[in-house]
Amino acid sequence: MSIPQLSWVEKYKPKTLDEIVGNDAAKKDFLDWLEKWDERGKAALLHGPPGVGKTVLVEVAASTLNYRLIETNASETRKTDFLENVIKPAAFNRSLFSSKVLIFFDEIDGLSSEETGAINFLLELIESSRVPIVMAANDPWAPHLHKIRDKVYMIPLHRIRSQSIIKRLRDICRAEGIRCKQEILVMIAERSEGDMRAAIEDLELLYSTRGEVSVDEAEKILSRRNVERNIFEILRMAAYASTFERASISLSSSEEKPEDLLEWVFENIPHLSPRQWLFPALRYVAEADMLIRQISKNSLWRLLPNFYHKLSSAFLVIPQKNRINFSFPNRIKDRFKRIQHLKNLRELESFFMKELHTGRRVFRREFIQVLRYLSRDEDFRSRMLSRLSDSRLRELFNSIILGEETYRRHA
Numbered sequence: 001m002s003i004p005q006l007s008w009v010e011k012y013k014p015k016t017l018d019e020i021v022g023n024d025a026a027k028k029d030f031l032d033w034l035e036k037w038d039e040r041g042k043a044a045l046l047h048g049p050p051g052v053g054k055t056v057l058v059e060v061a062a063s064t065l066n067y068r069l070i071e072t073n074a075s076e077t078r079k080t081d082f083l084e085n086v087i088k089p090a091a092f093n094r095s096l097f098s099s100k101v102l103i104f105f106d107e108i109d110g111l112s113s114e115e116t117g118a119i120n121f122l123l124e125l126i127e128s129s130r131v132p133i134v135m136a137a138n139d140p141w142a143p144h145l146h147k148i149r150d151k152v153y154m155i156p157l158h159r160i161r162s163q164s165i166i167k168r169l170r171d172i173c174r175a176e177g178i179r180c181k182q183e184i185l186v187m188i189a190e191r192s193e194g195d196m197r198a199a200i201e202d203l204e205l206l207y208s209t210r211g212e213v214s215v216d217e218a219e220k221i222l223s224r225r226n227v228e229r230n231i232f233e234i235l236r237m238a239a240y241a242s243t244f245e246r247a248s249i250s251l252s253s254s255e256e257k258p259e260d261l262l263e264w265v266f267e268n269i270p271h272l273s274p275r276q277w278l279f280p281a282l283r284y285v286a287e288a289d290m291l292i293r294q295i296s297k298n299s300l301w302r303l304l305p306n307f308y309h310k311l312s313s314a315f316l317v318i319p320q321k322n323r324i325n326f327s328f329p330n331r332i333k334d335r336f337k338r339i340q341h342l343k344n345l346r347e348l349e350s351f352f353m354k355e356l357h358t359g360r361r362v363f364r365r366e367f368i369q370v371l372r373y374l375s376r377d378e379d380f381r382s383r384m385l386s387r388l389s390d391s392r393l394r395e396l397f398n399s400i401i402l403g404e405e406t407y408r409r410h411a
């Protein structure tokens with residue numbers, strides 16, 4: 001099984017308050033609230049659109065002020081035994097922990113109106129806890145959350161301004177050692193609509209497999225990405241859904257090909273699931289895999305809902321999930337790389353076809369091998385490189401002929 005590398009969203013998750021850009025008022029407000037907290041104080045609720053740093057603000061503030069953070073998402077918040085055995089002791093029996101404790105309920109808008117047990121628990125806890133309680137929600141205005149709203153200190157966060165997003169993206173480019181065109185950074189920032197997570201995901205998609213990207217290419221890739229942006233949301237909703245139906249509905253709304261969706265689930269589930277539930281989860285993925293092969297081989301499309309059911313089961317069979325940001329499956333990344341390689345190859349070919357007065361087929365079949373062979377000679381290599389006038393050609397020559405590029409199975 002291939003393990004996905006750390007996504008850039010994870011890799012560049014802020015570790016200090018300074019690295020969290022934008023929302024200065026909310027940052028200050030929250031820190032002040034936490035520093036001044038006393039036992040009679042209310043709980044706080046950070047709210048605002050996705051990807052603006054609600055979760056990461058709580059995490060960084062806690063570590064900055066030396067709190068031990070007990071962090072839960074919606075799917076844990078609805079587990080009575082978890083609330084009783086982990087949260088209650090933490091809230092009432094401070095001696096259990098040597099350090100200060102901060103309890104964080106993330107994504108409480110993930111609780112549905114039927115989940116009155118969890119909501120009542122929160123209400124009671126807010127009244128009586130002896131440690132600070134923080135909550136976060138994208139949409140705090142749902143009617144069933146109104147009792148909670150009345151009892152907490154509300155701190156709004158807003159979409160991140162383009163300028164701030166661009167600045168953060170530029171820092172990431174610098175750290176990755178890539179040259180990003182300002183125009184492209186602006187494009188990413190504007191498309192993100194203030195969602196920093198989405199912007200970083202776009203940046204990674206554009207640059208993680210390529211050294212350079214033209215504005216045209218970026219536009220093309222990012223417009224295809226609209227569909228893929230969706231996939232991150234769909235997976236998040238399905239993975240943390242409270243019921244089987246919701247997970248299925250979410251997955252089947254994806255515009256990805258079923259085979260690709262499977263890839264997403266397969267590569268991410270080892271991160272989502274603690275080890276003890278990984279085996280049953282992967283068994284469902286394997287069943288989904290067999291099913292989709294049958295379906296497409298025999299055109300049994302009416303069975304497709306069963307495929308989504310299997311994938312949903314893979315999520316639902318994990319009672320307690322790690323909080324993860326989903327990352328691009330390597331196999332799909334590889335596919336992008338392969339397409340990129342073919343494009344590079346064409347570009348280099350077009351140059352040599354003119355130079356050598358030869359056709360594409362002949363070039364691919366024969367000249368590439370000859371060039372590779374001759375280029376083992378240092379002298380030939382340097383003469384060749386000095387004849388290639390522009391840097392783009394030299395780069396292509398380097399990668400395709402001298403062989404830094406990995407995809408050689410092209411002919």
Ligand SMILES: Nc1ncnc2c1ncn2[C@@H]1O[C@H](COP(=O)(O)OP(=O)(O)O)[C@@H](O)[C@H]1O
Pocket residue numbers: 008009010012013014019020021022049050051052053054055056057160168196197200
């Ligand atoms: N204000 C920000 N500054 C820097 N990075 C951010 C910011 N907001 C989000 N990110 C990036 O996006 C990721 C997700 O942010 P998160 O805090 O989970 O957003 P939210 O909880 O508001 O949906 C973070 O790990 C980080 O990489």
Ligand SMILES: [Mg+2]
Pocket residue numbers: 054055056106136
């Ligand atoms: Mg969050």
